Structures are given as structure tokens and as C-alpha cells.
Amino acid sequence: MYSTIRCFLNSIKTSGIKNKQELLRAKTLFEGEQKERSRLGRELHDGIGSMLLAMNRQLEQYKSKHCAAGEDRDLDQIITMLNSTTRELRNTVHNLIPETLVLQGLEEAINNFCQQINREKKLEIQLYINGNWSEVNNDISLNIFRIVQELVQNIIKHSSATIAAINIVLLDGHVKMIVEDNGKGINKLSKSKGTGLKNINWRVASLEGIMSVESIVDKGTIIHISIPYQHTMA
Numbered sequence: 001m002y003s004t005i006r007c008f009l010n011s012i013k014t015s016g017i018k019n020k021q022e023l024l025r026a027k028t029l030f031e032g033e034q035k036e037r038s039r040l041g042r043e044l045h046d047g048i049g050s051m052l053l054a055m056n057r058q059l060e061q062y063k064s065k066h067c068a069a070g071e072d073r074d075l076d077q078i079i080t081m082l083n084s085t086t087r088e089l090r091n092t093v094h095n096l097i098p099e100t101l102v103l104q105g106l107e108e109a110i111n112n113f114c115q116q117i118n119r120e121k122k123l124e125i126q127l128y129i130n131g132n133w134s135e136v137n138n139d140i141s142l143n144i145f146r147i148v149q150e151l152v153q154n155i156i157k158h159s160s161a162t163i164a165a166i167n168i169v170l171l172d173g174h175v176k177m178i179v180e181d182n183g184k185g186i187n188k189l190s191k192s193k194g195t196g197l198k199n200i201n202w203r204v205a206s207l208e209g210i211m212s213v214e215s216i217v218d219k220g221t222i223i224h225i226s227i228p229y230q231h232t233m234a
Contacts, residue, residue, distance in 0.1 A: 044093050052086045091116055106133045106141040110148055114166070122156050124163045131170030140229045143207055144168070144175055147200060151179050151223065154196040159183025159221065170229070175209075177225040185217040197223075 059079050067075060094104075094112065101109045107129050114125040133141065148166065155161050161183030168177045186197075197213065204211040209227035 040096055044089060044096070049086070049089055049093065052082060052089065056082050056086065101142060101145055106136065106145060107131075109145055110166075110168070113145075113149065114152075117152060117156075123152065123161060125152065126163065126165045128166070129168040131168075131175075133170075135170070136175070136229045140175065140207065140227065143203060144177075144227070147177070147203060147225065150196070150200050150203070154200070155179075155181045155183065158196060159185075161220065173228055175225075175227045175229055177223075177227075179223045179225075180220065182220045185219055185221055186213065186215040187217055 056079065059075065059082065063072065063075055063079070091112075094101075094109070104112070110129055111127065114127045117123055117125055136144075148168075151166075152164065155164050159181050161181035164179065164181040166177070166179050168175065170176070201211050204225055204227060207227045209225060211226075212224045213221065214224075215221040
């Protein structure tokens with residue numbers, strides 16, 4: 001995407017994380033976070049999701065009984081807004097519940113997430129993902145999905161980038177990921193973006209992976225991630 005100058009950000013280098021107890025705490029934290037995401041996702045799906053569908057059905061029934069075709073534009077607008085809200089809730093639930101990712105497959109889940117971001121015009125994402133993801137166990141797949149989510153949200157919040165490129169492949173028993181953006185880069189004095197990347201780095205480290213960052217101010221950032229994966233049982 002652009003030429004870069006290597007910037008060593010020691011505060012977020014995986015090689016600097018040596019305390020196994022801290023890594024264990026981080027792993028436990030991420031597992032607890034996922035359980036909470038799953039709980040919220042199911043509550044949204046079973047509670048608010050069911051209520052929205054019931055409201056939609058009732059409005060459609062009222063319209064068919066009491067309104068001629070094209071007679072009530074206000075009601076049509078309400079139904080359209082309700083349908084849009086239901087779709088947004090469905091997207092949120094899909095991003096929260098890991099079972100959905102398992103059913104879709106990692107490649108499809110990441111594709112859908114990136115397309116959602118593109119539709120919202122928050123950021124233009126160019127995605128390349130390739131590999132036999134059935135070989136990767138569910139725990140690693142879920143964490144890869146979370147890492148992509150966190151990286152994209154970090155770019156949107158802090159980089160002022162307009163374009164990001166995400167490349168994910170399986171190579172030599174590792175998930176290899178390169179994420180580039182054309183944003184303002186990382187200033188060592190900037191704590192906000194550094195904190196976001198540090199959290200991502202902890203997730204990578206908890207998977208025994210490696211993460212490195214290249215950045216130049218006003219040019220952008222490239223993040224390299226390599227995570228070993230375990231083959232699923234045949």
C-alpha cells in the first residue's frame with residue numbers, strides 16, 4: 001500500500017512479554033470476555049430480536065387488514081425502519097455469538113464483518129483470506145475473528161485511515177496476518193492507539209503468537225501477526 005519506515009514500539013512487542021502468570025491471566029480474561037459476549041448475544045437474539053420480529057408481524061397484519069396498497073406511507077416507513085433495526089441487531093448477534101462463527105466458517109464470518117464495515121462507509125477494507133480453515137480448531141478461529149474485529153475498530157477509532165488491507169493465510173502451521181492502513185500512523189506519545197494495540201498484542205501472546213508493528217507518522221501502519229494453530233481432529 002505504501003513504503004514504510006520500521007518503528008520499534010517496545011511497549012507492544014510480544015517479545016517483551018515474559019511473565020507467564022500475566023499471560024495466563026490475559027488468556028483467562030479473554031475467555032471470560034467471550035463467555036460474556038455469548039451471553040449478551042443470546043439475550044439480544046432471544047429477547048429483543050424476538051420482540052422486533054413480533055412487532056414486525058403485527059404491523060404487517062395491521063397493514064394488510066386496514067390499509068389499501070400504498071395508502072399509509074408512514075406505516076411503510078416504520079416497517080422499513082423496523083426491518084433495518086432487525087438486520088443491525090442480527091449483525092451484532094452474529095459478531096457476538098461464537099456458534100454463529102462456527103456454523104458460517106471463519107472465512108465467511110470475516111467476509112461478512114468486512115462487508116458490513118464497507119456498507120457503513122466507516123472504512124474501505126480490501127480483504128484477502130485463503131486457506132483450509134476446517135484444519136483450524138474453533139478456539140483459534142474465534143480468536144482470529146476477534147483480532148480482526150479489534151484491529152479494524154482500532155483503525156476506525158484512532159488512525160483517520162480511509163483504506164485498510166487485510167491479508168490472512170495459513171502457512172507452515174501458522175495463521176499469518178498482515179493488516180495495513182493509510183492512516184496517520186502511530187506516535188509514540190499517543191496512548192490511545194497504543195493501548196488498543198497493546199490489548200490486541202496480549203490476545204496474540206495468549207495464543208503463543210507473535211505480533212510486530214511498522215509505522216510512520218502521516219503514512220500509515222502495518223501490523224504483522226503469526227499464530228500457531230492446532231489441526232482439528234478428522
